[in-house]
Amino acid sequence: xxDDAAYYIDGPVPETQAPSGEPKPWGKTDxxxxxxxxxxxxxxVSGTAVYPSDVVLPGMLYGAILxxxxxxxxxxxxxxxxxxxxxxxxxVVTGDSPEGKDLHWAYGGMLTKLFDPHCRHxxxxxxxxxxxxxxxxxxxxxxxxxxxxxxxxxxxxRRALDPGAPKIHDGGNQVGETATxxxxxxxxxxxxxxxxxxxxxRTECELHTPLELHGCVARWDGDxxxxxxxxxxxxxxxxxxxxxxxxxxxxxxxxGHYVGGGFxxxxxxxxxxxxxxxxxxxxxxxxxxxxxxxxxxxxxGNRPPANMTVKAGVTKDGKxxxxxxxxxxxxxxxxxxxxxxxxxLARDLYTCxxxxxxTTDVYVNAGPARPMRAPGHPxxxxxxxxxxxELAETIGICGLDLRLKNIPTVSQTRGGQPFTTTxxxxxxxxxxxxxxxxxxxxxxxxxxxxxxxxxxxACLWIAGAGGPPATVLVKLFADGSVNLNMGAxxxxxxxxxxxxxVVAEELGVDPDGIQIExxxxxxxxxxxxxxxxxxxxxxxxxxxxxxxxxxxQLFEMAAEQLEVDPGELVLEEGRVVSTRDRSxxxxxxxxxxxxxxxLIVGVGYRGDNPEGKVVNPFGAQFCEVEVDMRTGEVRLLRxxxxxxxxxxxxxxxxxxxxxxGVVMGIGLAATEMRILxxxxxxxxxxxxxxxxxxxxxxxxxPDMESVPFDRPDPEANPSGAKGLGxxxxxPTAAAIAxxxxxATGVRLTDTPINPMQMCRLLAERAKEA
Amino acid sequence: xxxxxxGGRRKGPGGVTRRGFITSVGxxxxxxxxxxRLEGQEKRVEIAEPGEMAKVALTVNGRRHRLLVEPxxxxxxxxxxxxxxTGTKVGCERGECGACTVLVDGVPRYSxxxxxxxxxxxxxxxxxxxxxxxxxxxxQQAFVEEDGYQCGYCTxxxxxxxxxxxxxxxxxxxxxxxxxxxxxLCRCGTYHTIARSVRRAADLKQGLKGAGS
Numbered sequence: 004x005x006d007d008a009a010y011y012i013d014g015p016v017p018e019t020q021a022p023s024g025e026p027k028p029w030g031k032t033d034x035x036x037x038x039x040x041x042x043x044x045x046x047x048v049s050g051t052a053v054y055p056s057d058v059v060l061p062g063m064l065y066g067a068i069l070x071x072x073x074x075x076x077x078x079x080x081x082x083x084x085x086x087x088x089x090x091x092x093x094x095v096v097t098g099d100s101p102e103g104k105d106l107h108w109a110y111g112g113m114l115t116k117l118f119d120p121h122c123r124h125x126x127x128x129x130x131x132x133x134x135x136x137x138x139x140x141x142x143x144x145x146x147x148x149x150x151x152x153x154x155x156x157x158x159x160x161r162r163a164l165d166p167g168a169p170k171i172h173d174g175g176n177q178v179g180e181t182a183t184x185x186x187x188x189x190x191x192x193x194x195x196x197x198x199x200x201x202x203x204x205r206t207e208c209e210l211h212t213p214l215e216l217h218g219c220v221a222r223w224d225g226d227x228x229x230x231x232x233x234x235x236x237x238x239x240x241x242x243x244x245x246x247x248x249x250x251x252x253x254x255x256x257x258x259g260h261y262v263g264g265g266f267x268x269x270x271x272x273x274x275x276x277x278x279x280x281x282x283x284x285x286x287x288x289x290x291x292x293x294x295x296x297x298x299x300x301x302x303x304g305n306r307p308p309a310n311m312t313v314k315a316g317v318t319k320d321g322k323x324x325x326x327x328x329x330x331x332x333x334x335x336x337x338x339x340x341x342x343x344x345x346x347x348l349a350r351d352l353y354t355c356x357x358x359x360x361x362t363t364d365v366y367v368n369a370g371p372a373r374p375m376r377a378p379g380h381p382x383x384x385x386x387x388x389x390x391x392x393e394l395a396e397t398i399g400i401c402g403l404d405l406r407l408k409n410i411p412t413v414s415q416t417r418g419g420q421p422f423t424t425t426x427x428x429x430x431x432x433x434x435x436x437x438x439x440x441x442x443x444x445x446x447x448x449x450x451x452x453x454x455x456x457x458x459x460x461a462c463l464w465i466a467g468a469g470g471p472p473a474t475v476l477v478k479l480f481a482d483g484s485v486n487l488n489m490g491a492x493x494x495x496x497x498x499x500x501x502x503x504x505v506v507a508e509e510l511g512v513d514p515d516g517i518q519i520e521x522x523x524x525x526x527x528x529x530x531x532x533x534x535x536x537x538x539x540x541x542x543x544x545x546x547x548x549x550x551x552x553x554x555x556q557l558f559e560m561a562a563e564q565l566e567v568d569p570g571e572l573v574l575e576e577g578r579v580v581s582t583r584d585r586s587x588x589x590x591x592x593x594x595x596x597x598x599x600x601x602l603i604v605g606v607g608y609r610g611d612n613p614e615g616k617v618v619n620p621f622g623a624q625f626c627e628v629e630v631d632m633r634t635g636e637v638r639l640l641r642x643x644x645x646x647x648x649x650x651x652x653x654x655x656x657x658x659x660x661x662x663x664g665v666v667m668g669i670g671l672a673a674t675e676m677r678i679l680x681x682x683x684x685x686x687x688x689x690x691x692x693x694x695x696x697x698x699x700x701x702x703x704x705p706d707m708e709s710v711p712f713d714r715p716d717p718e719a720n721p722s723g724a725k726g727l728g729x730x731x732x733x734p735t736a737a738a739i740a741x742x743x744x745x746a747t748g749v750r751l752t753d754t755p756i757n758p759m760q761m762c763r764l765l766a767e768r769a770k771e772a
Numbered sequence: 773x774x775x776x777x778x779g780g781r782r783k784g785p786g787g788v789t790r791r792g793f794i795t796s797v798g799x800x801x802x803x804x805x806x807x808x809r810l811e812g813q814e815k816r817v818e819i820a821e822p823g824e825m826a827k828v829a830l831t832v833n834g835r836r837h838r839l840l841v842e843p844x845x846x847x848x849x850x851x852x853x854x855x856x857x858t859g860t861k862v863g864c865e866r867g868e869c870g871a872c873t874v875l876v877d878g879v880p881r882y883s884x885x886x887x888x889x890x891x892x893x894x895x896x897x898x899x900x901x902x903x904x905x906x907x908x909x910x911x912q913q914a915f916v917e918e919d920g921y922q923c924g925y926c927t928x929x930x931x932x933x934x935x936x937x938x939x940x941x942x943x944x945x946x947x948x949x950x951x952x953x954x955x956x957l958c959r960c961g962t963y964h965t966i967a968r969s970v971r972r973a974a975d976l977k978q979g980l981k982g983a984g985s
Contacts, residue, residue: 044916047924048931049908050859050899057858090823138844214863214871214925214959263861263925264959296864495923495960655919659965663922666961692868692957700963701954705946707964 019472019529022548022608028717029650034507034514035722036713038654041500042515043493047261054261055231056293058220064093064133066282066292067140068275069147070301071122071129074368074685075156075169078120078129078149085146086132091139094285097130097147102281106247108274110337110371113172117247117274122151123171123336124370125686126301128274133282133290156368156685160333160341161310163365171336171366178338178364184350185359186415192325192357196316198397204313204386205753206736208677209306209670210299211375212697215263217303218293221279228280229256229525233293235265235494236532241524243272244280256525265494266667267374268304270532300690304373305677307333307341309382313349317394321408323355328386330362339371340364344379347465348387348733350416353409368685374534376664377464377729381671381736388460388737389750401444402741406461406623407431414617423613423718424725426647427621430712431461434645437710438625448746452632455640456746460734461623467648467726468618468719469540473609474528477506477549479557481601483577483591485510485517487549490530491542492522496728497656498538502546504653505722509550511574536620536726539652541609543722549607556603560596561589613718620725622646624665624734626704628742635761637743639669641706646730650715650723658709661731665707668735670698673756828892832857833901841888848872848883851898859899859928863957870956873929873936874898880936880955899928902935910976911935911969920969922960930956934970943974 029035046052071078081097096103098118106117115121118128130147134140155169162168163176170176193199219232219240228250232240237257245255262269279292294303310331316324328349334341346360395405410428413419435441443457476488487506493499499521503514520526531541554574561579562569565587572579579594581587597603612618627640644661651657674696678689689695715723740751749764820826825840830847832855841850846865851857851874860883863871867885874883875897883891902909908916911934921927930953937944937952944952949970958966 040916040919045908047921047927048899048912048915049903050857050928052924053858054861054925056862057852059853059856059858136842136845137849138842212959214869214923214957215861216863262923263863264923266959296866296868495921497922659919659922659962662964663961666963667959669961691866692864693866697957697959698961698963699954699957700950700967703961703963705950705964705967 019474019608022610025610026547026551026721028715028721028723029508032508034504036651036654039500039504039514040655041497042503042517042519043499052261054215054263055219055233055259056215056263058231058291060220060222060289063220063289063291064135064282064286065137065140066131066133066279066290067137067144068128068278068294068298069130069144069149070298071125071127071151073122073151073153074125074158075154075171076122076151077154078122079152080150081130082148083130086143089134089139089143089146091135092132092143093135093288094133094282095130096278096281096285102285106277106281108247111339113337117277124301124368126298126370128278131278131282133286158367158369158679158681158685160308160331160365160367163333163367171368176366178334178341178366181361181363182342183359183361184346184416187357189325189327189357189359193316195318196324197319198394199314199316200390200393200397201312201314202390202393203752204311204389206309206382206385206671207675207754208308209375209675210677210695211266211268211304212299212692213264213266213268216293216296217269217273217275217299218291219276219279220289220291221276221283222289223283227254227256229258230276230280231258232276233262233269234259235262235269235492235534236530237492237522237524238490238529239270239532240272240276244276247277248280256523258525259492259522262492262494266376267378267534270374270534273303296692297690300687300695302370304375305370306375306378307335307372309345311345311382311386313386313390315390315394317398317405319398321398321400321405323353323409325357326355328360331365332362333365333367333369334372335369336366337371339373340378341372342379344465345383347379348383348462351411351414352387352461352463353406354411354415355409369679376667377733380462380464380729380733381668384460384462384733384737385740385754388734389740392741392744393750403431403435403440403459414619417617420615420617423616423618424647424649424714424716425621426712426714427461427463427623430621430623430645430647433710433712434459434623434625434643437645437708438643440625443627453629454632454746455627455629456742456744457625457627458738458740458742458745459623459625460737460741462730462733463619463621464536464726464730464733465619467536467540467620467730468612469537469726470612471609473530473541473545475542475545475549475607476528477546477553477605477607479510479553479597479603481592481598483512485512486520487517487546488520488527489542489546490522490527491538492533494533496538496660497653498533498542500656501539501652502542505543505546506550509547509554511577536729539724540720540722540726543652543724544720545607545609547607547721549605552605552607553603556605557591557594557597560594564595565589610720612720616718618716618719618725620646620648620727620730622730622734624738626738626742628739628746630743630746630761632747632765635758635765637673637756637761639704639739641704643708643710644731645710645712646727647712647714648727648730649719649725651711651713652722652724657711657727660727661709662707664728664731665735666698666703668732669703669739672736672739672754674698674702676755826889828888830888830891830896831894832896833898843887843889845888846884847874847886847888847891847896850888851883857898857900861925861928863926868957869926870933871926871929873932873956875932875936878936878939880933899932902931911938911973914973914976915969918965918969918972920962920966922962926956926958930958930966934973937970938974938977942978944970
């Protein structure tokens with residue numbers, strides 16, 4: 004299984020043709036790597052960018068979905084008679100209606116009815132309507148009478164395997180067998196250790212909540228369906244909708260030129276897209292169906308809670324001898340990778356001969372998980388990176404030094420395959436230097452009411468190599484202007500800008516002048532969804548190859564005209580020049596064959612990743628906190644994030660991506676927590692942004708610095724870049740916890756680090772003393 | 773239409789129709805807003821029938837629009853779905869995220885928490901209204917230069933909020949920027965570059981073009 008399999012939701016992906024030849028790594032670059040505002044900046048700040056939720060079509064109706072209000076219930080009957088008579092209502096679909104009764108939905112390989120009468124989580128779909136206005140649609144939902152048999156529920160994964168716990172599926176509440184991994188012999192490793200630390204941790208469930216709601220506009224032209232979807236990958240939505248509705252792929256066009264954030268929650272198709280299409284068909288009019296903010300907390304994914312115990316041994320001189328990781332998690336009511344990758348850092352981040360991991364995934368009555376920015380990794384980091392600090396303390400060295408003593412050069416989990424590049428040690432060194440680690444670490448936090456501390460944590464990300472398939476077209480027009488055509492979405496990471504820079508690097512044109520066609524199944528080539536920190540390492544080499552294919556054809560045309568060998572030609576400032584005789588040159592627009600043909604099309608394919616080697620990004624983050632011992636408030640003062648993601652493609656968007664990752668990590672560490680009423684109803688009690696707090700500008704430190712370890716990885720791919728988006732959020736929470744420990748001596752085993760928890764822990768410690 | 777609506781089938785489980793409730797509340801707010809402006813005049817509370825449309829004249833980006841709205845329609849809905857001004861985004865429809873921020877008489881306001889009727893006779897400025905023809909305004913320009921966004925969906929609200937902040941305080945300190953912008957969520961977490969953008973915008977607005985950040 005490929006390492007970023009979580010991002011290929013729909014199973015195997017088609018192969019693309021292998022490219023011919025391997026372009027040489029770039030030497031000095033002119034455009035790539037510079038600090039450059041985005042090519043679509045104007046659209047995004049002027050309001051001219053049309054996001055899927057902005058689409059307004061003639062005759063368009065508005066859809067709304069009735070969802071199960073119970074954590075666990077059986078629908079006995081649905082009576083939508085009144086809804087059909089409500090003002091403005093044009094279409095109604097339920098699990099009993101002709102349009103709804105035969106629809107099915109696959110949850111991670113488990114096939115259910117799309118309108119499944121057995122509602123296993125709050126927010127499961129029950130019925131839907133389309134009306135002239137969204138207000139009328141919501142009015143109509145209120146009139147639908149549903150007879151629910153409310154069933155006993157389990158909302159706490161720690162109770163899911165209790166004897167007598169309500170069963171969510173016939174086979175019980177455990178998802179498959181406990182997954183185990185083992186190398187060496189942990190018992191032998193613990194025997195060899197001078198010190199052993201064991202501690203249990205928990206991270207709370209976090210929700211993606213991108214700013215743009217999940218949803219789409221669906222329109223039929225006869226049997227041709229077009230969907231404007233807020234998605235990270237148009238091809239996944241195309242395939243999902245086509246499969247459920249039994250349509251040929253060619254009859255489903257999905258367009259997603261802009262997407263207002265996803266973070267993993269928009270990687271896969273959702274039920275609402277099918278429902279919008281069904282309503283639109285029934286109404287014979289386009290339907291806009293965007294779910295409400297409250298719904299996004301219930302049914303479009305989450306980073307599930309993680310319960311972890313780490314036992315680790317170390318020798319006096321700082322060598323790890325054994326790590327035993329056990330984890331319990333949940334993907335919600337369906338198989339959704341509830342424990343996916345939570346043990347990965349324990350397995351692969353540090354050199355350790357004896358490792359055992361055991362993870363158990365259970366069902367609970369809650370919305371299914373979806374991959375959320377580095378699935379499993381921030382959770383595992385929270386546990387492992389705190390234990391690393393604790394081990395270091397037991398042997399009397401700094402946690403930073405303990406990490407440096409255990410830097411891996413090979414991926415131990417993958418049978419010792421070497422990493423192409425590992426900047427882990429450099430990230431730690433350079434980050435520490437930029438941060439002023441030594442000074443901060445040795446400063447006495449004092450015994451006053453407000454104490455300062457510093458903390459750090461390191462990371463790698465399992466994927467970030469990218470890989471096939473990817474096919475990209477670059478077109479050079481007779482007037483020298485260029486068009487780039489790729490299937491991938493730009494989810495806000497600056498993909499379009501980076502790809503334009505790659506084309507500009509090869510063809511010497513202005514990146515802002517390149518017209519980009521992307522994220523449309525009707526006009527572009529297949530692409531996997533943008534996620535897994537794989538978009539740049541997948542698309543950039545492919546775009547480069549497409550641009551090189553254009554250049555090759557251009558040189559052949561020019562060589563004929565100049566009567567030289569194509570191999571001696573280079574492109575310089577819009578002119579094809581012979582390196583043997585510089586008097587022989589042609590402007591691009593003077594190439595006669597190009598003028599006659601009007602167009603050169605270059606096709607680029609993504610080649611394979613290096614055989615027998617592992618391409619992973621690495622990083623280390625450092626922070627300083629201030630803890631008020633009276634109120635339990637933790638203030639974040641500053642952050643330094645040092646990341647090795649290979650070549651920095653655009654310094655401006657690189658830094659921004661790093662800052663964004665840190666902010667999301669701050670949310671996990673300090674502010675975010677899904678609260679289910681696990682005793683009385685099983686319902687989520689904070690399904691809104693007032694009660695579920697994502698960081699605001701006041702919650703993040705004003706002082707943030709990104710320190711890229713900018714070393715192109717020539718073996719990874721012909722762009723030299725590795726993934727960045729996900730590693731940037733992995734070590735953040737653990738770094739904060741370590742800083743709080745440094746300031747107070749209190750070890751935070753559970754998120755979120757809020758005043759309530761801090762006060763409790765400080766009071767407990769005072770009592771012990 | 774109105775008569776039809778009175779049928780018992782429209783009643784929700786509690787006996788009161790949701791629509792009727794919201795409609796009357798909506799008009800109540802509108803009436804209160806009108807009352808506060810017309811001091812000394814007798815307050816007149818009208819109860820709109822469900823489905824009844826009200827005339828409203830909105831001044832948006834200097835242009836006057838006359839249209840029929842349901843009293844419960846929010847300004848955000850009317851701007852986006854009736855006037856095609858989709859620069860204003862909707863993230864929560866309950867006053868939490870600020871994506872729908874517009875200026876009402878120069879002051880930032882969540883248009884999802886503002887009824888279209890309430891906005892009558894006030895100057896509404898949306899993101900589109902900050903353009904100078906096809907040229908970006910200074911705050912917009914600053915957000916591009918400093919990369920004050922990622923996915924761009926909260927960006928219109930951020931830019932309008934920044935415009936409002938800078939109109940009230942042309943030279944804000946970092947702390948004032950952080951406080952002034954804290955009513956707008958950015959899930960991509962670009963607060964660092966948003967703060968820089970606002971500072972840059974202040975410089976651009978003061979004509980200090982080329983001033984570094």
